[in-house]
Amino acid sequence: MTIDRRNLLCLVGASTAALSSSAWAPTAWTPSAWALDYPSRPIRVIVPYPPGGPNDTIARLFTSKLSDSWRQPIYIENIPAGAGNVGTVAAARAPADGYSLVVVTSSFLINPSLYPNIGYDPIKDFAPVTMIAAAPHVLVVHPSVPARDVKEFVGVVRASPGKFSYASAGVGQSSHLAGELFKLATGIDLVHVPFNGAAPAMNSTIGAHTPVAFISLPAAADHIRTGKLRALATTGSARSRMHADIPTMAEAGFPDQESVFMQGMLFPADTPIDIVDLWHREMSRAASLSDVRQRIDALGLDLIVNSPTEFRAQIRSELARWSKIVRDARIRLAE
Numbered sequence: 001m002t003i004d005r006r007n008l009l010c011l012v013g014a015s016t017a018a019l020s021s022s023a024w025a026p027t028a029w030t031p032s033a034w035a036l037d038y039p040s041r042p043i044r045v046i047v048p049y050p051p052g053g054p055n056d057t058i059a060r061l062f063t064s065k066l067s068d069s070w071r072q073p074i075y076i077e078n079i080p081a082g083a084g085n086v087g088t089v090a091a092a093r094a095p096a097d098g099y100s101l102v103v104v105t106s107s108f109l110i111n112p113s114l115y116p117n118i119g120y121d122p123i124k125d126f127a128p129v130t131m132i133a134a135a136p137h138v139l140v141v142h143p144s145v146p147a148r149d150v151k152e153f154v155g156v157v158r159a160s161p162g163k164f165s166y167a168s169a170g171v172g173q174s175s176h177l178a179g180e181l182f183k184l185a186t187g188i189d190l191v192h193v194p195f196n197g198a199a200p201a202m203n204s205t206i207g208a209h210t211p212v213a214f215i216s217l218p219a220a221a222d223h224i225r226t227g228k229l230r231a232l233a234t235t236g237s238a239r240s241r242m243h244a245d246i247p248t249m250a251e252a253g254f255p256d257q258e259s260v261f262m263q264g265m266l267f268p269a270d271t272p273i274d275i276v277d278l279w280h281r282e283m284s285r286a287a288s289l290s291d292v293r294q295r296i297d298a299l300g301l302d303l304i305v306n307s308p309t310e311f312r313a314q315i316r317s318e319l320a321r322w323s324k325i326v327r328d329a330r331i332r333l334a335e
Helices: 005-016 054-070 082-092 107-114 150-159 174-186 198-206 217-225 273-287 290-298 308-328
Strands: 043-047 074-078 100-105 126-141 165-168 191-194 212-216 230-234 260-268
Touching (some): 043 054, 043 082, 054 074, 054 100, 082 107, 082 260, 100 107, 107 174, 126 217, 126 308, 150 230, 165 198, 174 191, 174 260, 174 308, 198 217, 212 217, 217 230, 260 273
Parallel strands (some): 043 074
Antiparallel strands (some): 100 260, 126 260
16 A cells, blocks of 8 residues: 555644643534434444454554543454455444444455455445554565565576565465565566465564565564564655664665555444544544554554545555556465
């Protein structure tokens, strides 16, 4: 997903500059008659993945703040099935009354190009609230790979076609598409080896079984720090604040490689705009709190809160972009 991280972080700062990072109080709000008493009962937030992952952690972090503010329970419903599709479909079909939301990842943008009968339309079936956080992918290699930067790496692979393979978190995952985007740009012969998640992909690369990996930066950060893996470049539009020593692909001489592992929040379509706007304001307020920022930093993510309009525009552009990459790279799911 292409994001100008610096501009979005400026947006967060501008929208929350007047807010205290140590205080928490409900936002001033003039609701419509529809939403006059909102929220008056518990709110469900669907997480289409298992408990414990970044998607789940972020959902619980932010909803706990809103629940405290509104004095209404906000509960997480994990639906870990169908590569996130089952939970996303459940959210799309939920009543558009403000009491059901979904927290999605980059798969929300990629899956429509991979699954012929996905069960939801990412534009028509949802009312975006905001992005929440994101992190770039990173190209990492085992220390045995004789390359110190991306240009050297491309040269090494070209000199030994078919010898090198790269690990990802799975077929159709954003890390996989980051790798395929790089292959399309360079024309190198790099075999994709998918794993069931980032952890086994990292284990394989650390063990030199797959000496290369495209993976989210948070998944590789500790291994880079300890020297088990060598980071060549990230796929962000700017250097990561917490890993400023790693150049971007553009800085390494390979432009148009931007992609991120993102988290975002959406309502079902036709949810009253007053409620969507209220959630956006309260999410922005939560993002200004020091403990929230510290937790996001600990996850290795960049905190990004943008407007519903901006998020919808990004969804539209990224759907088209990733659809083209899936088509050009001829990515297919196993039958």
